[in-house]
Every structure is written in C-alpha cells, then in structure tokens.
Amino acid sequence: MSSTYVKPAVITDGRLGHLTPEQTEKLQQFWIRLYEIFDGKTPFDQTVPSSFKGQARDEESGAAPAPKAGWFSRGKSASESSSAPVAPRFTGQDIYTCFWKLTMMDHPDLIVLKFIRARKWVLDDAMKMFLNALKWRIVERLDELVELSDVELDAKYPKFIEQMRIGKGYLRGADPLDRPMSVVNTRLHHKADQPAETIHRFTLYTMECGRTVLPQGAETVIVIFDLSNFGLDNMDWGFVRLFVQCFESYYPETLGVCVVHRAPFVFWGLWKLIQPLLDPVVASKFVFTRNNEELHKVVPRERLPITHYGGLDDWTYKYVPAAPGEDDAMKDLAKKEELLAERHALEAGFDRTTREWIKSVNGKNAPERDEIAQQLREQYTRLSPYVRATNLYKRWGVAVEGQVNWTYNVVPEQK
Template sequence: MENQAQLVSDLREKFLQKLDEEGPPDPSGFHPADIARIKNQDDWLRRFLEHNDFRLEDSLKMLWETCEWRKKFGTNDITLENLRRDYLEDGVCFSYGQDKDGRKLFIVKSKLHVKGSREFPELQRCIVYWFERLEREGNGNQISLFFDMAEAGLSNMDMEFTKYLIGLFKNYYPNYLNLIIIFEMPWVLNAAFKIIKSWLPAKAIPKIKFVNKSNLKEYVDPNIALKSWGGKSEYTFTFVPEEQINLNTSNGKVDNNKKVHFAENSPMSEQPSSTFGDQQKNEESMLAIEPELLVFRKEGNEVMGTISLKNITSDKCLSYKIKTTSPEKFRVRPSTGILMPSQQCVVTVVLQPGFSLRGLLQNDRFLVMCLPMTDAKMSPQELTDFWKSVGKGAEEHRLVCREGSLDNIEILKSSASYSSMSSGVANDRSLEGLFSKISRLEDRHNKLYNEILALKRMLLVSVILIVLLSICICYILRIDIRNSLEQESHGMYDCDVQDIHN
C-alpha cells in the first residue's frame, strides 16, 4: 500500500511537472475540473496505475492523453441541455441494476439500434454522458457492459459503435470495465465478435461472458434480471434525469428546482412549469410575450420562429435581453433592445445550419428578461454594459421550443392551457412525454422501413439466385442427357461393326 501511495504521488508530480515544462497541447489549457482531480483525487490516479499494471510512464502517457481528449471532446461540459434527449430516451443505451459483483450494468439493447440511423457524433456524446454519470453515481467503481442481443440481426451489428465503446474503456476510462456480458448472441454474428475480441487487450478477453436465459444467473441475480432475460424483474426502461434521482434533501423534502444554463454561463433556476412558456405572470408583469410557445417552421432556406414582445406598462421604458441554453444552435435577432411604453417588437430566432430540426428542440429553452430603465437612448454598447452591470431582479419569462410541422400544435397548446388550470405541473411533463413518444415512434417507423427495404433486397437476391441455380441445373441436365445419348449411339455403332465382322 505504501508503494502504491508513492506511485500515485509520483504520477501526480510527473504530470504537473510536464504541464509546467511543456504546457498543454491546447492553448486554452486542460479543463480545470480535470486538473483539480489530478491534484486532489488519489483514487482516480490509482486507476491509471492499475490499468497499466503500475507502470509509471505508461500511466503518465494515458493520463495526459485522457486529459487532452476530455478537453477536446468537451466531456466536462456535457449536460442534458446540450444532448440529443431523444437518443437518451429511446432505450438503446441505459443503466439498470448490477451484476453479482455489485457493479452497475450499462446495457446496450442491440435490436433497437441500426447502423446509420442516428447521428454518430451525437450518439458518442450520449455514451460519454452515461459513462460520466455512472462514474459519479458509483464513485468511480467499475461497471459491466451488457450487450442484450436478443432478436438482433446483421442490421443491428454496428462495428463502429462497438469499437467506440471498447475504445473508451481502453483509452480514457482506466480500470473501469468489470465484465462484458453478451446475452443470446445470434450465431450469424460470431464472425463479427471475433473481430471485436481482437480490439481488446489480452487481459480483457477473460472478462467476456457469453450467456443465455439458463446461465445468466451466474452473473446477474434473477431478482434483478429482466423478464426478457429470464429473470423476475418487470422493470421497463424510462429515462430519468440524474438530478431527479437525488431529489430528497437531508430533511426528506423534495427539491424540484432544476438548473438550466443559459448563454453567457448564467445559471438560472427553472421551476417546474405550469404552462408552455412557464411565464412569470402576476399583477406586476411589465412584458407580454406572444405566443407562449416558440414554434419553428421552415421558410425558404432557413428554419425560424418568431415571438412578439410588448411593453404593457404605460409609464416605463423597458430593456429586454434574450438568452438560450444552446447559443451554438440559434441566432437571435435582436437579442437585446429597448421598448417604450406600450411599444411592441418582433424577435426572430433562426436555427443555425448543420442542426437538425426534428427531435432537437425539445430540450432547448429560451429566457426572456426585462428591466425598467431611465435612459431610452442607450447605444448598443451601452445596452450591453447595462446588462452586464445589473444583478438579480429582472422579470423572467421562459419559453420552450417545438417544431411547427405538427398539425395539432394548436390543439396541444389549448389542451395545455386547460390542463394547467386543473393539474399544474403534471401538464408540461405529460406534454414533454407526448413529444418524446412521437419522436420514438418516428425512429421505430424509420427502423421498420429500413428493415423492409433490407428484406426486399434479400428477396430479390434470393429470386436471382434461384433463377441462376435453375439455369445451372437445366444446363447440367442437358449435358448429361446429351452425353448419355452419345454413349448409347456409340454402343449401337460398335455392335453393328461387330455384326459385320462376324
């Protein structure tokens, strides 16, 4: 133990020394959170040493490359607000239960994934989100990778996806893998898994366990195993945000506040919403927003939405400012401005090129703030400085986004307004669930469509093969018949010759 403690100290010292002498590869430096872990968390450094069999130089190299990757990938900055929420909710990857070693299971449900059906960079970010979340929940303990391959076929075998998973364990999450449990792997995928095994280091090969319903109990308790695995658990996956798992505070009360980070790194506390926009409507409201839901539609080559802001006071000059949780996705025109008493203006929000409309907007939020001001003739720079100088106290209105192609958007809005009067918080959550279900149905529709196309191609190939086989058989039979006739003809000729000689 003393030797391990000394190695941890040496690894820390060598890393910090290299950082001082060479500097980080990125001019902006490594992420401060990772540097803090290196300085303060012995357990994290010990994992690098254990992963590399306590070889100090190899551990230093891996630690350096891990910090470089985390900075470049933005690992520490991944939140639910900048992820594809529909990817997290569709159940391809999720965490449930634990193995018999007490390690959390990270489950990959193969039959729900088809190569190319999802944007791979976004899928990578979702995987890293789960790895980081499980590290936090398990205090850095190992996890077991569980491939649920029941009912999976060749179309579900994504080698790039699997290689990425293995690469995370191998290169950036040291000593993090307990077991690789492969449940009911179809025989047609045997060749693929031989390739996958070649990507693993030699000491990881024994961690692979091929199981079925009869022997899964050796690695997962039957009370934890799902019924589809032959176990007793009736668990059905539903994505639960990480902050909702730890809602109970020390006094046993539930804290429903949720942090949402808007542009300019300004965290705002978002209360559970009772209407579409979660507006702060009271007798002292100064700003009115129409509509309460930011709806995006395609107009020409742009995808945009508009909102109308109105100063509903008769004696106050207002300044407004608009922030978003995803500044990289949206362009707001204008994002700040001044409204005279009773004045109204229209703000346009444009979705930046390169971002997909469908399924993307459900997690995005906009914050509209306003404050009374005395000088109505501020320049744009003075207005920017004004908002930098003000503290708390601004009136806030929160807006959620939706895609405008949904024909029943007005019905949903009316239903939401009615339900908000009777059920409050439950309304917005049920609406979010409805849009999530629509997104999942679209994904499944696309999957079924792709599978039907694959079946049609296979049927066409089968028909062609049958025709070719029939032609070959006819050709072979024809040759056999002709050879038989020729042999019979030669035999008769030989008999005639013999009779003549006699």
C-alpha cells in the same frame, strides 16, 4: 429455482485503502510528475490522442481535424479530407482544470490509480495514458454532456432523446458488489436511423452518467450487450470502436465485466474481427451467456427484470422527460459562484497537503488528504445541481445528493 449467482472475488490489490508501501511510493512519484505538468515545469505532448476524431477545431482556420482513415472510422478517410488536422495546444492549467472536473465525487487518488494499474505501475506509461485521457476529455467537450439538458442535447444532436425514449441503452441496477449495470439493446440500433455523431455523443453521455451512479468505494461497471434478435443491420463499427477505446484508454480499470447475451450465429464471424482489437486485459472481461439461466450466474435474478431476462424484478424501462424548472438552480449564478469558490478552496487545500506529502517519498499515507477528499465529495453533492443538468437517473430517484439508491420490486419466485 434456487439462486445460481456466483459472486466474483473482490479485488483489493492496488486499490485505494489497500496499497502496499511500495505502491504508495509509486503513487507519490506519480503526483510529483503530475504537479510538474500542472505547474508548467515539464513539457508534455501537445497533440490529442492519435485515435481521436472530429471534435476539436483549429483556432485560426476553424477547420475540423481529419478523421483517422480506415474501415473502422466514423468519418471520411484521410484522402477525402480537404486539409490535415491542426493539433490543439494545451497548458498545464488546462490539464489541471480538466483533472478536477474529472474528479467529481471521487478521491483524486482513486482516479490516478486507475491509470497506474492499467499500465502495470510503469509511471512513464501511466502518465502518457493519463494526459491523453485528459486531453481527450477537453477536445471531446465532455463538459457539455453534463451541463446541457436532454432538450438542449437533442437540439444540438438530432434524435438524442430518441435514443433514451426507445431504451437503446441505459443504466439499471447494480450487482452485489455495487457495480452499476449498463444495458445495450443492440436490436434497437440501426446505424442509419440517427446521425453518427448523435450515437457517438449518446455513448459518451451514458459513460458520464455511469459515473454518477457509482457509490463510494465502487470503481467498475457491468455492461450487458443484449444481442437478442441481432442482425448485420444492427452492427455499427463506429460504436464498437468507441466502446473499445473508452474502456481501454479513457476510462481504464472501469469495466468489471462485459456480458454478451444471446449472441446469434451471425455474431461470431464479427467477433473474430473484434477480438484482435481488444487489449488482453479488456478481452478477459468478456463473458458470453447463451440464455437467461447462464445470465443469472453473472447477475442475481433479483436484480434483473422479469420481462425478457427471466428475473424477479417487476420493472420496465421508461424514459421520464424533463420536468419544468428542474434545472432552475443552474440559473442562480451567484450561488453557483459561491459554491465554486468553496470547491476551489478545497482543491487548493488538497494540493497543499499533497505537495507537502510528496516531499518525503516514504510509502506512508497522509490521512489529511483523505479527510479533504471526503470534504470534496460532500461539497460536490451541494455543487452538483448548479453545474450539472438533471439527467434521467436523478429523475428516477437513483442518483440524488450524492447517494445511489436502486430499488427493486422483487416478486416471489414461482415454484
């Protein structure tokens, strides 16, 4: 069988390195507003996003905020909660610190451009979305998902490792546009098999791991929902709700395509409930494949496993547990502080250059910023072992020292 893969068009409009003078001006104006927030000169909404549920706690009472009521929520309804939520307070410094943690190896412009594009270059809307995402990251404590080991996460969230061991959801390979692929095996999920908070945290963990397997220049991912043998007992509205929120609000412009594979008849009734919840832009990213032949048009056979997907890659998912001493670098506090000081110096250098750049909103780029951004990327590869626990993808040899290296054991195609 000859290849049926159809390579999608590469979109460059509004992307880093392809900005028009008008778009560059918009970017400069966004940075002006952002520094006013960082510096505490401009007040901003202090509450967490309205869709957020269940992580932050009131500093005085220690009470967790009440979850949002409704059939689509993970927790109790508002009427079942003993007290109303107390909104956390944020400072410009909190937002600034979170922003640089979010940046990791990315060019800072790449991060903010995602939000600007997602709000169609309307800066007021983009800024609100951006601040909400940063506040969300703080109250969701996403830091712990990269700082804690698999074992530590399993101790805090029961059956966390089990999600990985059975292969419920994982990242594997990339398409020819270097978009990493996330596979979700819905048949392996039963809502009652683990605490709701565990699947919530595991979902966010996978999202954060996905960022480590994005090679330089790639911005989007492919999600494959494998609905083989899907039944109503596999449905989890809490997960669907989180998935939708993440790609619409907290990781915008990150979903390249969402493949719904082998959806059975029972799914289409649920789809009628899900589709109205989706932003039209996100909804347009959904593709439905009835069989492996249709899937091969979206992802080349060489990048898909032989088993189950009819691909040409002789690969089977296997969870590799932590090895003794793999996170010893995190215990070297002196080296960690040294590298963090180096990192903060580079961040300050980017700030200085950017503050100078935005004094004249002229639609022209400042090459010095790009140079520092590249230094930040290189430096993060050295810092990472001291601030991030080793994850499965590093054990697989995929994401090591800032490099992404998927390997495929391609077998000859049978005639």
